[in-house]
Amino acid sequence: MTFVRRRLAVLPTLSLFLAALLTGGVLAAPAAADQPTQMPATLVDAAGVLSAEQETKIGVALDKLMADRNLQLSVIYVRNFDGMAPQDWARQTQQLSELSYRDVLLAVAVDDRTFSFGSAEAIEDYPAEDLRKIAEETIAPDVADARWADAALDTAAELDGDRSRMWLYLAVTGLIALALIGAGLLFLRNRRSTSDTDAGPDDDAVSVSELTTRPLATLNPWAAELLTDTDNAVSISDEELALAVAEYGDAATAGFQAALATAESAVATSFRLRRTFDHQPELSNGERRALLVQIISMCSDANEALDEQVPAFDALRDLLTDASARLDTLDARARTVTERLGPAEATEIYLAKTFSGPVADSVIGNAGLARELIRFARDSIAQGREAVADEAELRQPTVAAIRSAECGLDTAARLLDALTDVSQNVVLIAEKTTPLAHATAHVGAAESLIDTRRGAVGTAARTGVSEAERLLDEAQAAHEAARVEALADQATALADEALTLACQDITLWKQQHEHEGAPVLTGVLVDAVIADDVNDGDFGGGGFGSGGRSPGSFGGSDTSGRIGTGGRG
Known part of the structure; x- marks a missing residue:
């Protein structure tokens, strides 16, 4: 998320x-509930041992722990662990459920009265020894006595004990940096393009310990921009990776999928931290600084995880391979998406005349924007064909044209999909x-x-x-x-x-951006196309090469715009 x-x-x-x-x-x-499973929620009672009242109490305790400690405790009750060791069963469930930093899992097998308890990743303020102590002194007696609800409630209470805000102070005191010394100093790239010295650090990289000394006026906008940029990079990476999976399969793209999952988890956690920062005014300046440092650290790690995969990804998805065939496929897809425009425009008119409110209003304009994106994609396809015909200009312009067309058509399709979904949803809402x-x-x-x-x-x-x-x-x-x-x-x-x-x-x-006149995107820059650092112009009406912006690629926020600076060509 x-x-x-x-x-x-x-x-x-x-x-x-x-x-x-x-x-x-x-x-x-x-x-097959006894097998490792993807948890649909933070509390799953597949064994049927909790009453509705107990579920409510546990839910409140889990929510409180999240609010107090920014720690997500997930609890699952099953009949047995399907013959597996509890730790192995829990580890697979953590992976399937995409649990990561500041996620803790309690898995209980009620028939065998066994359990597993631990964090998906190391947590600075919850050392493994502390978790082991909770398991032995708190959870084990409850499970042994079949006090199923107490196992979850007591665990949440222990995790949310008198250390409930300690983790926020760790960054302030520099303990986070100390914890990283054994693995080497973590460096964070500062990508801010502004020359304002208060907007972010002046040097190219700073350590975590240095971050904790920065004023809030510096960290706050930096963390916000980095989170937004990383979220964009993750979204763009997800889109192109889906194309790669469809073309080459899961086995060939496993490493890229793992890197993306890591980045997605880091960004989701960062959004939770950001909400704590924005909606808990009672936090001290030290606590607020620690939240921002964690956001910057986690987003930097997310970008690094994606950036490391860029060379291998570009080698696998070489867009110059069968470039003409790729352009033919895109041209066919453009025709297919175009066929959806007429019904979509009729749906939009119907919604505008019949319904009001945020849901219906959210898709007004989608059909027009989709039409402009299709036109943009067609222009890009035409430019790609010209580049293929001119062997001297084959590489970079062809790659840029293909990615531009892919991005434009993907976004156009999502705009039309949203119209379809909303047209069904508003009817149900109107029916109360x-x-x-x-x-x-x-x-x-x-x-x-x-x-x-x-x-x-x-x-x-x-x-x-x-x-x-x-x-x-x-x-x-x-x-x-x-x-x-x-x-x-x-x-x-x-x-x-x-x-x-x-x-x-x-x-x-x-x-x-009114003065720039952006007919292709009707004044709204979508995430499929990102700004070129060299030229801050906007799209005109002639495809990817007309306005100083380039399509995004798989990678972190530092590398996803590489087509605009001569990459992938």
């Missing part, structure tokens, strides 16, 4: 889920369906708006939708109706707030 695209954008399935819940049904256990259905529609609308206009949207809107996604996930997996409704209402409110902030950002971006 890096910003994560949701797989469920339309409501009927979720409405059926809640209907079953309200008539006495419960959340279905994952298939459940709070969960409302939340799904509102969160999906905010995600789509930000996803397709990412280049104009700032950190606050992204942070809000990231939190709304988390709450919606919790609501979808909760058992108790009152908790479902409460979480869904919170997710809806946050999604609407994110929509408002995103629209404000987009309006401001348009005002700032």
